[in-house]
Amino acid sequence: MCVKPHRLFSTLGIVMKSFSPAAVFSAAFALTLAVSISAATLTHAEKEPGAVPAQKAPEDLADQDSMNGYALADFADFQKNWHFVTVRYRKDTSEMRLTYANDIAWAALNAKSTDYPDGAVFAKIGILTAEDPAFTSSAVPSGARRFQLMVRDKKKFADTNGWGYALFDAHGKASGKDVDIRSRACDACHALVPERGYVFSEPMRLDVAENPEVPQAITPIAGNMVFETVAIAALPKALQEKLPKGAPQVRQLRGSLEKNIFRGTVDEIRPTLAAEARRTDMPAVLASTDGTLFSLMYLDGAACAGPDGKPGVTIKGFYTTGEVPGKTSNIVPTTYCAPKE
Numbered sequence: 001m002c003v004k005p006h007r008l009f010s011t012l013g014i015v016m017k018s019f020s021p022a023a024v025f026s027a028a029f030a031l032t033l034a035v036s037i038s039a040a041t042l043t044h045a046e047k048e049p050g051a052v053p054a055q056k057a058p059e060d061l062a063d064q065d066s067m068n069g070y071a072l073a074d075f076a077d078f079q080k081n082w083h084f085v086t087v088r089y090r091k092d093t094s095e096m097r098l099t100y101a102n103d104i105a106w107a108a109l110n111a112k113s114t115d116y117p118d119g120a121v122f123a124k125i126g127i128l129t130a131e132d133p134a135f136t137s138s139a140v141p142s143g144a145r146r147f148q149l150m151v152r153d154k155k156k157f158a159d160t161n162g163w164g165y166a167l168f169d170a171h172g173k174a175s176g177k178d179v180d181i182r183s184r185a186c187d188a189c190h191a192l193v194p195e196r197g198y199v200f201s202e203p204m205r206l207d208v209a210e211n212p213e214v215p216q217a218i219t220p221i222a223g224n225m226v227f228e229t230v231a232i233a234a235l236p237k238a239l240q241e242k243l244p245k246g247a248p249q250v251r252q253l254r255g256s257l258e259k260n261i262f263r264g265t266v267d268e269i270r271p272t273l274a275a276e277a278r279r280t281d282m283p284a285v286l287a288s289t290d291g292t293l294f295s296l297m298y299l300d301g302a303a304c305a306g307p308d309g310k311p312g313v314t315i316k317g318f319y320t321t322g323e324v325p326g327k328t329s330n331i332v333p334t335t336y337c338a339p340k341e
């Protein structure tokens with residue numbers, strides 16, 4: 001299902017509302033890692049056979065004030081007192097992310113440190129956007145926020161490359177369960193950028209008037225996403241059943257991500273998989289090593305109208321909604337309308 005531009009935000013608003021506050025996940029690939037799926041539309045394919053109703057909030061979320069020993073209240077007013085680093089935007093879910101750095105993190109970031117000193121902290125706010133009824137083309141913040149922290153303590157968090165991760169819902173509540181699995185999953189993705197000290201964000205230049213020549217683009221780094229072509233028989237059974245008929249092989253994302261995965265990873269990886277499926281014309285998958293969490297995207301080929309009204313091509317898929325590997329999980333269909341080249 002693809003939606004017309006003027007319906008995009010409201011449609012996604014409904015979809016995301018049904019997911020929220022389970023939309024308590026991390027990070028965006030849309031801008032950084034899946035550039036070819038520009039302005040893709042993400043929908044919950046409610047008409048698909050076997051589709052399950054939208055997820056309720058996972059029971060184990062929002063039961064604590066802190067994760068890894070850090071509460072949001074420990075960093076009260078960071079939005080006012082810290083340095084604004086950058087804004088990012090996850091196109092497929094219309095989520096804006098604002099990142100802030102405390103003084104120590106800010107100094108290290110600007111020095112392009114790859115080994116942040118203890119005490120450095122980054123905070124990120126995720127805010128959904130929706131159409132402003134007063135002016136259709138303008139998206140406005142529409143709530144369903146979540147907060148994320150990265151706190152540098154090399155000794156305490158030696159297992160996760162020296163960063164302590166914490167995830168909070170819109171009310172500042174954290175999950176007290178599966179902290180270790182979640183932290184490793186945060187780390188597994190941030191470990192894609194060791195060249196930046198495991199920090200994705202780079203300062204957005206707001207002084208363009210003084211420095212018109214300063215590029216706004218991020219520093220390119222070698223892609224650390226490794227896909228391999230694998231036989232279908234090597235995949236988890238539940239995933240095999242969701243593959244389109246006749247696909248002999250798939251592109252599988254390997255490395256630390258498949259070993260350390262949580263719901264957020266499975267969700268966020270969809271645009272990356274869609275881009276790989278588009279590039280190779282093979283289904284692209286990420287699956288936890290125990291096979292209980294996965295994400296699958298494949299080229300459907302049907303014509304669709306992209307968000308700009310331009311002709312697009314349909315990419316379909318399925319992903320699990322379980323929180324962490326080994327836990328009960330629904331399999332939910334998903335559809336993108338990727339722009340035709």
Ligand code: HEC
Nearest residue numbers: 026027028088097148149150165166167186189199200201
């Ligand atoms: C699947 C990849 C992925 C996972 C998993 C992930 N992140 Fe991130 N994270 C990113 C990306 C990409 C950014 C860059 C900003 C953006 O696009 O939202 C980011 C940015 C951040 C930032 C701002 C500093 C920076 O690196 O730019 C914080 C803080 C953060 N993440 C915390 C977390 C926490 C806490 C978790 C686990 C609950 C987590 N992340 C899991 C990919 C990920």
